Amino acid sequence: MAASSDRNPPPFPATEEPGAGLSDMADGDSDEGEDIFVSNSDPVAVSRGVSQPDRASEEAPDLFGEEEASSTLAKSNGVHSDDDNDLFAEANVEPSPDKPGSSDRKELPTSSGPRPASSFTKGPAAMQPTSLEQLEEDEAKDSFDVDVAVTNPEKVGDGMNAYVAYKVSTRTSLPMFRSKAFTARRRYSDFLGLYEKLSVKQSLLGCIIPPPPEKSVVGMTKVKVGMDDPSSVEFVERRRAALERYLQRIVAHPLLLQDPDVREFLEREDLPRAVNTQALSGAGFLKMINKASDAVNKMTIKMNESDTWFEDKFQEVENEEQQLRKLHAVVDSLVNHRKELCGNTAVFAKSMAMLGNSEDNTALSRALSQLAEVEDKMEQLHQEQAASDFFIFEEMLADYIRLLGAMRGCFDQRMRAWQRWQEAQSTLQKKREAEAKLLWANKPDKLQQAKEDITEWESRVTQYERDFDRIGMTVRKEVLRFEKEKAKDFKSQIIKYLEAMLQSQQRLIKFWEAFLPEAKAIA
Amino acid sequence: GSQHFSELFCILSSEERHQLRSVSVDLNHDASLLIDIPDALCERDKVKFTVHTKTTLSSFQKPEFSVPRQHEDFIWLHDTLVETEDYAGLIIPPAPPKPDFESPREKMHKLGEGEATMTKDEYTKMKQELEAEYLAVFKKTVQVHEVFLQRLSSHPILSKDRNFQIFLEYDQDLTVRRKNAKEMFGGFFKNMVKTADEVLISGIKEVDDFFEQEKTFLLDYYSKIKDSTAKAEKMTRAHKNIADDYIHVSATLNTISADDSTKVEGRVASDQELKLTELLRYYMRDIQAAKDLLYRRARALADYENSNKALDKARLKSKDIPQAEEHQQHCLQKFDKLSESGKKELTSFKGRRVVAFRKNLIEMAELEIKHAKVSSTIQPPAAKGWVCSV
Numbered sequence: 066m067a068a069s070s071d072r073n074p075p076p077f078p079a080t081e082e083p084g085a086g087l088s089d090m091a092d093g094d095s096d097e098g099e100d101i102f103v104s105n106s107d108p109v110a111v112s113r114g115v116s117q118p119d120r121a122s123e124e125a126p127d128l129f130g131e132e133e134a135s136s137t138l139a140k141s142n143g144v145h146s147d148d149d150n151d152l153f154a155e156a157n158v159e160p161s162p163d164k165p166g167s168s169d170r171k172e173l174p175t176s177s178g179p180r181p182a183s184s185f186t187k188g189p190a191a192m193q194p195t196s197l198e199q200l201e202e203d204e205a206k207d208s209f210d211v212d213v214a215v216t217n218p219e220k221v222g223d224g225m226n227a228y229v230a231y232k233v234s235t236r237t238s239l240p241m242f243r244s245k246a247f248t249a250r251r252r253y254s255d256f257l258g259l260y261e262k263l264s265v266k267q268s269l270l271g272c273i274i275p276p277p278p279e280k281s282v283v284g285m286t287k288v289k290v291g292m293d294d295p296s297s298v299e300f301v302e303r304r305r306a307a308l309e310r311y312l313q314r315i316v317a318h319p320l321l322l323q324d325p326d327v328r329e330f331l332e333r334e335d336l337p338r339a340v341n342t343q344a345l346s347g348a349g350f351l352k353m354i355n356k357a358s359d360a361v362n363k364m365t366i367k368m369n370e371s372d373t374w375f376e377d378k379f380q381e382v383e384n385e386e387q388q389l390r391k392l393h394a395v396v397d398s399l400v401n402h403r404k405e406l407c408g409n410t411a412v413f414a415k416s417m418a419m420l421g422n423s424e425d426n427t428a429l430s431r432a433l434s435q436l437a438e439v440e441d442k443m444e445q446l447h448q449e450q451a452a453s454d455f456f457i458f459e460e461m462l463a464d465y466i467r468l469l470g471a472m473r474g475c476f477d478q479r480m481r482a483w484q485r486w487q488e489a490q491s492t493l494q495k496k497r498e499a500e501a502k503l504l505w506a507n508k509p510d511k512l513q514q515a516k517e518d519i520t521e522w523e524s525r526v527t528q529y530e531r532d533f534d535r536i537g538m539t540v541r542k543e544v545l546r547f548e549k550e551k552a553k554d555f556k557s558q559i560i561k562y563l564e565a566m567l568q569s570q571q572r573l574i575k576f577w578e579a580f581l582p583e584a585k586a587i588a
Numbered sequence: 589g590s591q592h593f594s595e596l597f598c599i600l601s602s603e604e605r606h607q608l609r610s611v612s613v614d615l616n617h618d619a620s621l622l623i624d625i626p627d628a629l630c631e632r633d634k635v636k637f638t639v640h641t642k643t644t645l646s647s648f649q650k651p652e653f654s655v656p657r658q659h660e661d662f663i664w665l666h667d668t669l670v671e672t673e674d675y676a677g678l679i680i681p682p683a684p685p686k687p688d689f690e691s692p693r694e695k696m697h698k699l700g701e702g703e704a705t706m707t708k709d710e711y712t713k714m715k716q717e718l719e720a721e722y723l724a725v726f727k728k729t730v731q732v733h734e735v736f737l738q739r740l741s742s743h744p745i746l747s748k749d750r751n752f753q754i755f756l757e758y759d760q761d762l763t764v765r766r767k768n769a770k771e772m773f774g775g776f777f778k779n780m781v782k783t784a785d786e787v788l789i790s791g792i793k794e795v796d797d798f799f800e801q802e803k804t805f806l807l808d809y810y811s812k813i814k815d816s817t818a819k820a821e822k823m824t825r826a827h828k829n830i831a832d833d834y835i836h837v838s839a840t841l842n843t844i845s846a847d848d849s850t851k852v853e854g855r856v857a858s859d860q861e862l863k864l865t866e867l868l869r870y871y872m873r874d875i876q877a878a879k880d881l882l883y884r885r886a887r888a889l890a891d892y893e894n895s896n897k898a899l900d901k902a903r904l905k906s907k908d909i910p911q912a913e914e915h916q917q918h919c920l921q922k923f924d925k926l927s928e929s930g931k932k933e934l935t936s937f938k939g940r941r942v943v944a945f946r947k948n949l950i951e952m953a954e955l956e957i958k959h960a961k962v963s964s965t966i967q968p969p970a971a972k973g974w975v976c977s978v
Binding site: 388391392395396398399402403405406409410412413416417419420422423424425426428429432433436570571573574577578580581584585587588 | 805808809812813815816819820822823825826827829830833834836837840841843938942945946949950953954956957960961963
């Protein structure tokens with residue numbers, strides 16, 4: 066979602082003494098033997114100068130040569146500075162739940178600390194509570210270290226077991242990857258599998274995980290039969306573009322980029338087949354979101370928001386989703402009418418050609434034939450315009466409708482965390498009452514158990530409260546980040562759309578200007 | 589409700605008013621008889637045209653006058669001309685088609701139903717679009733009725749027709765006269781099966797090269813232009829749908845961004861493609877009229893051949909020879925007259941057609957260019973203003 070034009074992020078202030086800064090902050094980290102991600106090299110500083118497609122790269126020389134083929138800009142991102150600071154501020158580091166990746170560095174713990182991130186510009190040593198504004202400022206210091214592209218769809222196998230394999234190309238300067246540029250072949254279920262893995266991770270609670278494009282039995286069946294007819298071609302292209310945007314959003318997300326599953330997806334030669342993807346059809350995904358919402362609605366204890374931010378935002382999100390759905394429907398209508406116009410124009414052009422043949426006045430006959438040719442060219446223009454309508458405009462809207470759904474999911478996660486905390490508190494209360502009763506009834510043997518229970522539940526209450534706060538923080542950050550990305554994305558897409566239209570108009574002018582003398586030559 | 593076309597007409601620029609008359613070449617230049625339709629009133633289903641005449645001819649009672657006429661009056665006039673024997677050798681200008689407000693009316697109805705679901709801005713824009721469409725239909729129907737009369741007034745023979753004069757001058761309601769006329773003529777000519785035309789025309793052994801060629805050409809051309817007209821109409825309709833979609837897109841984008849966005853694609857369909865469609869449609873009907881002439885001539889030839897056979901029979905039987913001879917002469921004269929007049933008509937028709945096509949194609953191309961240039965200057969700056977506020 067970040068425009069590839071912003072390529073020079075500000076320098077990382079701790080460049081001078083990364084080691085020194087780290088040791089202060091390590092706390093329990095070094096005890097646990099976790100390598101701090103940033104110890105040897107500075108991810109952000111390295112990011113400068115990556116942007117230009119490096120065609121000399123040995124591993125995949127034509128890697129980003131295919132950028133022209135893909136219709137969207139390759140988006141990239143790097144490590145978000147906030148998370149480095151979060152790491153330093155973190156008292157309890159949650160061990161990474163996944164197996165170590167192929168890189169020799171340990172993964173960066175993906176949870177953010179309970180306290181707000183320190184100010185980036187002041188260096189990691191300073192731990193200051195940050196306001197919302199600070200968060201927004203920090204959001205602005207994106208860096209761009211990873212470019213991904215999804216290209217070369219190829220049918221593998223035959224018959225009903227056939228599938229489409231895509232080439233996933235990565236180009237990066239981040240040291241956590243095994244090399245600067247590499248590719249892997251992935252099929253659609255792999256992408257779905259990645260999504261599933263990311264969704265179930267406790268550590269990613271509150272994160273807006275970009276959803277992949279929906280399954281389509283109809284679309285895929287046609288492709289299995291043959292990839293050559295126009296509707297199959299369109300389906301495959303549509304899916305390829307959607308998968309590319311999906312990956313680009315994932316690597317643009319600072320936390321997700323750190324996830325070992327993401328890295329594995331990008332790097333690993335042979336990925337074990339994802340099997341639990343049945344639930345993830347388009348309808349399935351929506352059902353998941355709605356089920357969560359229902360659970361929240363059924364909550365007996367109503368949350369009392371001290372800060373109306375969440376309530377307001379949620380409402381905003383719901384409204385916006387509604388508007389986007391409406392817009393999507395209208396744009397879809399536009400696409401269909403445009404396609405209809407294509408067909409009608411082609412048919413008309415042929416008819417004009419026939420009329421021109423029938424015409425007995427020579428000059429008029431020629432003019433009519435020329436008109437037929439112009440209309441043919443117009444059909445081509447309409448065709449391109451319809452593609453632009455669809456791939457630039459409509460698909461963007463579809464993406465954001467899905468993303469807003471995912472965002473709603475995050476809000477629900479926060480509610481459930483709150484619920485857990487409340488329930489724990491009420492359980493704790495019950496345990497205390499039970500203890501009091503036992504004291505009164507003077508049953509010393511059971512008292513010990515009761516005391517242990519209370520201790521356990523006290524720590525749980527603390528934990529759940531911290532979880533709740535943490536999710537709240539994450540959701541806030543995510544929303545801010547999302548809004549910024551969305552604004553950028555919309556802006557760049559709409560500009561692209563209008564520019565395509567403008568070009569189309571200019572070509573139109575040329576066609577008719579060429580025709581005019583023919584019309585004038587009629588005598 | 590009713591609406592005066594003249595009020596709407598005033599909104600048009602002088603350029604647009606001129607373009608109204610461009611389907612056929614400028615016919616209104618013989619000052620002895622100038623006809624136009626300066627105003628029209630639409631009352632529910634009925635359109636009332638104000639036919640205005642300015643003349644120096646003594647055959648009329650006044651030098652300048654206006655009368656109200658309905659579409660049906662035009663049809664009556666056309667039919668009486670068609671059924672007049674003396675005009676058999678002429679191309680009778682095609683009757684203007686019935687005013688058809690079905691499309692905008694249906695849309696207006698749908699708009700009313702959907703009002704609740706639209707934003708005020710969207711509704712206003714759709715309404716404007718609809719009013720423009722309504723106006724376009726109005727313009728079109730006035731134009732075709734006007735051109736019909738102007739073709740008559742510029743024709744050396746038809747302009748002198750008695751019924752034409754009545755049509756222009758008679759200040760009472762023509763309805764009564766119309767009913768009487770129908771009873772008189774019985775519409776026999778029109779009741780003939782049209783498909784018989786084609787068979788008859790193609791079946792006749794042609795003695796004249798000119799007519800042989802014309803026949804071949806017109807039959808072929810007619811089917812092609814009919815096809816083109818239908819396809820052009822479909823194309824125009826699709827374009828209109830797109831223009832409507834863009835109104836909805838603009839409106840919805842506005843609600844999202846709460847800023848004034850630009851109309852990304854204006855009314856592309858209204859002018860340029862409509863022009864081409866109208867041209868094709870007009871000449872389709874004109875060619876039908878030319879075919880009708882060929883038909884009449886073919887019938888006259890058939891009659892002549894039959895009269896020859898009758899004369900031979902009479903001679904064989906030595907009975908009623910003078911009548912048969914007279915009849916044969918009569919048929920021959922009629923046929924010759926038709927052929928002579930027909931040749932003239934068809935030749936000038938050819939020229940007229942080529943000139944009209946030229947004019948229209950030039951105007952259409954110029955409009956396409958003009959509109960494309962305008963929309964390419966409007967879009968980026970205004971749109972960028974919008975995207976900056978997102």
